[in-house]
Amino acid sequence: MIKVGILGLGTVGGGVVKILQERSADFEALLGEPLVITCVMSRRSHRLEELGLSKEIYTDSFETFQKSNPDIVVEVMGGDAPAETILKALESGKKVVTANKALLANRARDFMGHSKGEFLFYEASCCGGIPIISAYEDGLTANRIDRLLGIFNGTCNYILSEMTQKGSDFAEVLAEAQRLGYAEADPTFDVEGIDATHKLCLLGSLSFQGSVPFDAIPSQGITRLSPDDFKWASQNGYTIKLISIGEREGEGIFAGTFPCMIPSGHPMAHVGGAFNAVYIEGDQVGELMFYGAGAGERPTASAVVSDLVAAAQSRARVLSKKVFSEGKSLSVHSDRDLQFFIRLKTPDEVGVLSRLCDGFGQQGISLRSVDQAPPFDGQAEIVFITHPTTGGNLEKALDSLQSDGLILGDVFSMRILDL
Amino acid sequence: MIKVGILGLGTVGGGVVKILQERSADFEALLGEPLVITCVMSRRSHRLEELGLSKEIYTDSFETFQKSNPDIVVEVMGGDAPAETILKALESGKKVVTANKALLANRARDFMGHSKGEFLFYEASCCGGIPIISAYEDGLTANRIDRLLGIFNGTCNYILSEMTQKGSDFAEVLAEAQRLGYAEADPTFDVEGIDATHKLCLLGSLSFQGSVPFDAIPSQGITRLSPDDFKWASQNGYTIKLISIGEREGEGIFAGTFPCMIPSGHPMAHVGGAFNAVYIEGDQVGELMFYGAGAGERPTASAVVSDLVAAAQSRARVLSKKVFSEGKSLSVHSDRDLQFFIRLKTPDEVGVLSRLCDGFGQQGISLRSVDQAPPFDGQAEIVFITHPTTGGNLEKALDSLQSDGLILGDVFSMRILDL
Numbered sequence: 001m002i003k004v005g006i007l008g009l010g011t012v013g014g015g016v017v018k019i020l021q022e023r024s025a026d027f028e029a030l031l032g033e034p035l036v037i038t039c040v041m042s043r044r045s046h047r048l049e050e051l052g053l054s055k056e057i058y059t060d061s062f063e064t065f066q067k068s069n070p071d072i073v074v075e076v077m078g079g080d081a082p083a084e085t086i087l088k089a090l091e092s093g094k095k096v097v098t099a100n101k102a103l104l105a106n107r108a109r110d111f112m113g114h115s116k117g118e119f120l121f122y123e124a125s126c127c128g129g130i131p132i133i134s135a136y137e138d139g140l141t142a143n144r145i146d147r148l149l150g151i152f153n154g155t156c157n158y159i160l161s162e163m164t165q166k167g168s169d170f171a172e173v174l175a176e177a178q179r180l181g182y183a184e185a186d187p188t189f190d191v192e193g194i195d196a197t198h199k200l201c202l203l204g205s206l207s208f209q210g211s212v213p214f215d216a217i218p219s220q221g222i223t224r225l226s227p228d229d230f231k232w233a234s235q236n237g238y239t240i241k242l243i244s245i246g247e248r249e250g251e252g253i254f255a256g257t258f259p260c261m262i263p264s265g266h267p268m269a270h271v272g273g274a275f276n277a278v279y280i281e282g283d284q285v286g287e288l289m290f291y292g293a294g295a296g297e298r299p300t301a302s303a304v305v306s307d308l309v310a311a312a313q314s315r316a317r318v319l320s321k322k323v324f325s326e327g328k329s330l331s332v333h334s335d336r337d338l339q340f341f342i343r344l345k346t347p348d349e350v351g352v353l354s355r356l357c358d359g360f361g362q363q364g365i366s367l368r369s370v371d372q373a374p375p376f377d378g379q380a381e382i383v384f385i386t387h388p389t390t391g392g393n394l395e396k397a398l399d400s401l402q403s404d405g406l407i408l409g410d411v412f413s414m415r416i417l418d419l
Numbered sequence: 420m421i422k423v424g425i426l427g428l429g430t431v432g433g434g435v436v437k438i439l440q441e442r443s444a445d446f447e448a449l450l451g452e453p454l455v456i457t458c459v460m461s462r463r464s465h466r467l468e469e470l471g472l473s474k475e476i477y478t479d480s481f482e483t484f485q486k487s488n489p490d491i492v493v494e495v496m497g498g499d500a501p502a503e504t505i506l507k508a509l510e511s512g513k514k515v516v517t518a519n520k521a522l523l524a525n526r527a528r529d530f531m532g533h534s535k536g537e538f539l540f541y542e543a544s545c546c547g548g549i550p551i552i553s554a555y556e557d558g559l560t561a562n563r564i565d566r567l568l569g570i571f572n573g574t575c576n577y578i579l580s581e582m583t584q585k586g587s588d589f590a591e592v593l594a595e596a597q598r599l600g601y602a603e604a605d606p607t608f609d610v611e612g613i614d615a616t617h618k619l620c621l622l623g624s625l626s627f628q629g630s631v632p633f634d635a636i637p638s639q640g641i642t643r644l645s646p647d648d649f650k651w652a653s654q655n656g657y658t659i660k661l662i663s664i665g666e667r668e669g670e671g672i673f674a675g676t677f678p679c680m681i682p683s684g685h686p687m688a689h690v691g692g693a694f695n696a697v698y699i700e701g702d703q704v705g706e707l708m709f710y711g712a713g714a715g716e717r718p719t720a721s722a723v724v725s726d727l728v729a730a731a732q733s734r735a736r737v738l739s740k741k742v743f744s745e746g747k748s749l750s751v752h753s754d755r756d757l758q759f760f761i762r763l764k765t766p767d768e769v770g771v772l773s774r775l776c777d778g779f780g781q782q783g784i785s786l787r788s789v790d791q792a793p794p795f796d797g798q799a800e801i802v803f804i805t806h807p808t809t810g811g812n813l814e815k816a817l818d819s820l821q822s823d824g825l826i827l828g829d830v831f832s833m834r835i836l837d838l
Contacts (some may be wrong), residue, residue, distance in 0.1 A: 019561050019703055030560065030737060123558060129704035131558020138557055138734055139542060139550020141449065142438050142724035267710055270689045275706075284438055284721035285548035287694075291686055291708040302703035305561035315557055315734055319449060 002035050002312050005070030007085065008077025009042035009051070012099055012124070015301025016074060016308075017051045023305075031312050039068035042077065072311045075100055076124075076304060083107055090116045095311035099124035099304055105198055105214065113325035118316035121307035126202050127152065127276045129299030130292040131306065136206045137319050143282030145207035149419075150244040152199040152257075154274035154294045155190040156222050158182045160240055160259075161272045167227045182274055192221035193242060193257040200244040200257060203278065205323050207246060208253050208330055216332035218256040224412050225259060229343060232371070232383055233261050239269035243417065252331035261341055261416045268419070337388035339368065339416035342398075344382060345408040348375035353382070356406055363397035365389045379408055385416070421454050421731050424489030426504065427496030428461035428470070431518055431543070434720025435493060435727075436470045442724075450731050458487035461496065491730045494519055495543075495723060502526055509535045514730035518543035518723055524617055524633070532744035537735035540726035545621050546571065546695045548718030549711040550725065555625045556738050562701030564626035568838075569663040571618040571676075573693035573713045574609040575641050577601045579659055579678075580691045586646045601693055611640035612661060612676040619663040619676060622697065624742050626665060627672050627749055635751035637675040643831050644678060648762065651790070651802055652680050658688035662836065671750030680760055680835045687838070756807035758787065758835035761817075763801060764827040767794035772801070774825055782816035784808045798827055804835070 004020070006013055020027070020035055028034040040048075041059050048058055059065055062085050073089040075082045075098040083103060089096050093116060098104070104111070104125050111120050123133045127150075151157050155177060162173045174191070177183035189195050197219040204212035222242055233240050238261035246255040262269050267289050271277040276294030281287055293299035346352045353372065360367060368385040386394070394413060401407050423439070425432055439446070439454055447453040459467075460478050467477055478484055481504050492508040494501045494517040502522060508515050512535060517523070523530070523544050530539045542552045546569075570576050574596060581592045593610070596602035608614050616638040623631035641661050652659050657680035665674040681688050686708050690696040695713030700706055712718035765771045772791065779786060790802040805813070813832060820826050 015703075023561070023563065026563070027560075030741060129701075129707065131554050131707075134558035135550050135554065138729050139553035139722070139725050141446075141728040142442070142721045144442065144445070265689070265691070267686070267689050270684070270686050272684070282548075282721065284434075284717045284724070286712045286715075286718055287710075288548065288550075288712075289708070289710040291706075291710070293705045293707075296705075298703045299705055302561045302701065303558070305703070306558050309560040310557050313735070313737060316732070318732060322449060 001033055002031065002072065003038040003070045004035050004308065005039040005041070005065055005068055005073050006037060007041050007065065007073065007075045007082050009040060009044040009047045010076065010078070011297045012300045012304060013042065013076040014047060014051055015297040016076060016304050017053065019301055019305045021052065027309060030309065035308065035312065038070055039065055041065040070094065072097060072308060074304060074308060078102065086111060086120070087114065090114045090119060095119040095121065097121045097304055097307040097311055099300060101125040101198060104202065108324040112321045117325055118318050118321040119311065120320070121311050121317060122320070123307045124300050124303035126199050127278060128292070128294040128296060129302045130276060130278060130290050130294065131303070132203065132278050132290055133206070133317070133320070134306070134310065135290065137317050140280070140282060140285065141319070143284045145280055145282050146248050147281040148203055148207045148246040149268060149279040150196065150200060150203065151241055151268060151271050151275070151277045152196040152244050152294070153190050153193070153242060154276055155183045155187065156196070156242040157271065157276070158274040159191070160222060160242060163225065163227065164230050164234070164239065167230065169227060170223060170225055191223055193219035196242060196244045197257045200246060200255060204246040204253065204255060205327060206319065207280070208248060209323050210327040210330035211324070212246070212253070212255060212330055213332065216334065218258070218334045220256070220258045222259050226343070226412070229341070229412070229414070232341070237264050238262060238416065239264045240414070241268060241271070243268070245417070249333055249336070252333055254333045254336050256334050258415050261414060262419055266419045335391045337390055339388055339418065340386045340394055341414045341416055342384040342386065342394070342411060344411040345379045346382060346406055347408060348378050348380045352380070352406060355404070356382070356401060359401040359404070359406065360384070360386070360397050362400070363393045365393055365397055420452055421450065421491065422457040422489045423454055423727065424458040424460070424484055424487055424492050425456060426460050426484065426492065426494045426501050428459060428463040428466045429495065429497070430716045431719045431723060432461065432495040433466060433470055434716040435495060435723050436472065438720055438724045440471065446728060449728065454727065454731065457489055458484055460484040489513065491516060491727060493723060493727060497521065505530060505539070506533065509533045509538060514538040514540065516540040516723055516726040516730055518719060520544040520617060523621065527743040531740045536744055537737050537740040538730065539739070540730050540736060541739070542726045543719050543722035545618050546697060547711070547713040547715065548721045549695060549697060549709050549713065550722070551622065551697050551709055552625070552736070552739070553725070553729065554709065556736055559699070559701060559704065560738065562703045564699055564701050565667050566700040567622055567626045567665040568687060568698040569615065569619060569622065570660055570687060570690050570694070570696040571615040571663050571713070572609050572612070572661060573695055574602045574606065575615070575661040576690065576695070577693040578610070579641060579661060582644065582646065583649050583653070583658065586649065588646060589642060589644055610642055612638035615661060615663045616676045619665060619674060623665040623672065623674060624746060625738065626699070627667060628742050629746040629749035630743070631665070631672070631674065631749055632751065635753065637677070637753045639677045641678050645762070645831070648760070648831070648833065651760070656683050657681060657835065658683045659833070660687060660690070662687070664836070668752050668755070671752055673752045673755050675753050677834050680833060681838055685838045754810045756809055758807055758837065759805045759813055760833045760835055761803040761805065761813070761830060763830040764798045765801060765825055766827060767797050767799045771799070771825055774823070775801070775820060778820040778823070778825065779803070779805070779816050781819070782812045784812055784816055
């Protein structure tokens with residue numbers, strides 16, 4: 001019998017209990033002995049009955065939990081509280097499965113740097129049900145990963161997919177997403193790209209085998225996209241996605257999370273709804289994409305329980321331990337030559353367009369196309385597509401045009417990735 | 420030092436040697452000791468110099484190879500000859516990595532039924548660089564897999580993608596694919612769906628945890644598709660792909676390889692060129708798709724070398740051993756209710772269409788749509804789309820219409836999967 005202790009009976013914890021019950025015979029057949037829940041620590045004692053768990057295995061104290069001496073600790077309670085329990089479990093040679101992204105972001109080096117740190121399993125912390133951590137640990141080890149592209153946030157992808165299909169406003173779709181439970185009441189963390197960048201740090205570290213510092217990575221959100229941007233994209237063969245990108249560049253990496261236009265024929269362009277995708281280019285394998293549900297009770301619990309089985313089979317996370325405990329901090333370049341889509345408003349006056357073009361030219365920015373909508377109310381909206389330039393250059397040009405009074409209000413710009 | 424013996428220096432073997440050389444420092448850092456090629460058996464001694472291998476580690480005899488006592492045997496020579504060497508290696512507690520699909524198809528039970536059968540690694544035998552076997556073994560174990568859909572043959576997918584894009588004839592695109600090296604001189608094995616069905620058997624066995632008998636599975640090829648079929652598909656929101664399908668059905672499975680129309684919005688519809696994809700529905704994780712290169716020197720060698728690292732880390736293939744050594748033969752249903760696309764020619768006579776519709780009706784087949792092209796040369800081409808019906812029913816209806824003289828020449832039919 002393999003004794004399983006569970007910390008947390010929230011959404012994911014409940015899913016874990018259900019899978020362990022529903023598929024217990026299969027796990028016993030695979031492992032040669034049953035996985036048995038011997039202790040549950042949670043504040044939610046009211047869920048015991050609903051989940052068919054005996055009161056005798058319940059506790060609300062970390063101490064009692066530790067005394068129950070589980071072989072594997074499953075941490076699905078979130079927050080910082082379980083940190084010491086995790087460390088003690090590793091110290092006493094137990095395995096730990098966690099879905100706690102926040103805790104990993106802060107303490108990965110403490111946990112994995114532990115002498116038994118290879119027995120920390122954390123598949124569920126990244127892209128829910130997509131088995132991406134285990135792919136890095138097992139099926140992809142022959143490769144040096146040169147590029148990582150991710151659609152890492154289901155909320156954003158749901159909103160962008162709806163805006164693409166229905167031509168609706170951001171605010172309208174966000175409200176609908178909140179009604180449907182695809183977006184939180186305070187959606188900042190998701191729609192500003194922060195959650196996606198957290199995952200970029202985790203998978204970027206595994207990809208480029210060093211530590212990717214969150215603070216060095218720019219995150220641009222999706223709140224300023226307008227229905228017209230989607231119209232322009234679709235007419236020009238592009239699809240708008242929130243893309244997290246990491247690429248080897250010399251000894252460092254280029255990395256960031258940005259709303260981007262990508263070619264509509266690219267497999268990432270067809271990742272719809274609340275789905276996630278991880279796209280990798282390896283020096284040997286070439287292009288690979290993994291697509292699946294990035295969140296939700298069952299997909300996340302699928303990752304936790306698969307890790308539980310891997311823990312029972314001692315499938316050590318050797319690469320993770322190496323990267324997170326020994327990996328040097330990678331230098332991050334947050335800017336590089338890319339094409340930009342720029343949408344801005346100008347006064348409707350003769351000669352403005354030529355002065356705008358001059359302004360870009362003075363920063364060495366050459367233009368691929370210019371589209372001007374019919375002027376309205378004394379203003380003209382213009383869309384510029386640049387040839388490759390840096391975000392820094394672009395900012396300088398726009399600052400100078402703004403101080404010359406050639407731009408009214410805010411400018412919206414977005415990278416074009418010609419994948 | 421981990422001693423690696425390689426059987427075969429063909430395309431894949433050469434790729435394996437190159438990766439081991441290029442990334443030796445990385446593998447040593449990950450494993451704590453180097454992977455060293457200590458013996459190579461091959462008929463291709465002429466490749467030693469090109470690959471930078473010393474003549475001293477070369478042999479052309481299985482006996483000498485065995486005496487070299489490698490820790491891990493890498494079998495990339497193909498054919499049946501290495502079977503005894505593989506069995507002897509497993510017997511003496513060594514690990515074996517193989518890319519040999521044909522050998523696995525015949526001897527999987529012998530190899531994996533061995534008491535050390537969990538140390539046979541075979542990622543490269545299925546979908547090249549896509550790390551799908553390791554996903555079944557590690558990241559997906561929480562799931563009961565209910566459905567498997569595959570684009571398993573790169574040659575077919577290349578041909579179908581070209582026919583979709585260019586509106587060309589099958590024969591024309593095949594000739595081009597042969598020129599480019601995407602198709603063999605004798606393409607039967609690929610274009611008739613046989614290779615795809617081999618992979619369906621392998622991944623179907625892992626998915627449904629029983630043995631999937633090749634002989635019970637229908638394979639329909641892509642040779643009879645016409646440019647008009649692609650036109651109809653595109654006008655109706657479908658994309659044509661060669662799909663291998665397996666689905667749980669009672670205690671058995673529904674399985675087959677067929678050219679199919681799938682909705683153009685489905686992620687599988689965007690798998691272009693020579694790429695492969697594996698699409699899975701798990702009871703917990705929901706939909707998942709893996710996309711990547713299914714063949715070629717480096718992608719296949721990526722799978723072999725990743726297996727080599729997994730072997731060095733003793734990541735046993737426990738599920739594979741269980742399924743292939745103990746799994747019962749699954750009963751296969753090769754027919755089920757699906758919509759069909761039917762293209763046929765009739766004599767251009769008054770009343771024929773109504774008699775055709777009657778004929779379908781007599782077999783209980785109801786029609787969703789009928790498209791008739793302008794008649795030419797006394798013949799009319801008609802496309803019928805049925806509501807769901809079985810292939811068996813359809814065959815009966817067509818046989819009866821043919822014997823009534825209402826159909827001229829062969830009928831082409833294709834399943835529509837409304838995924």
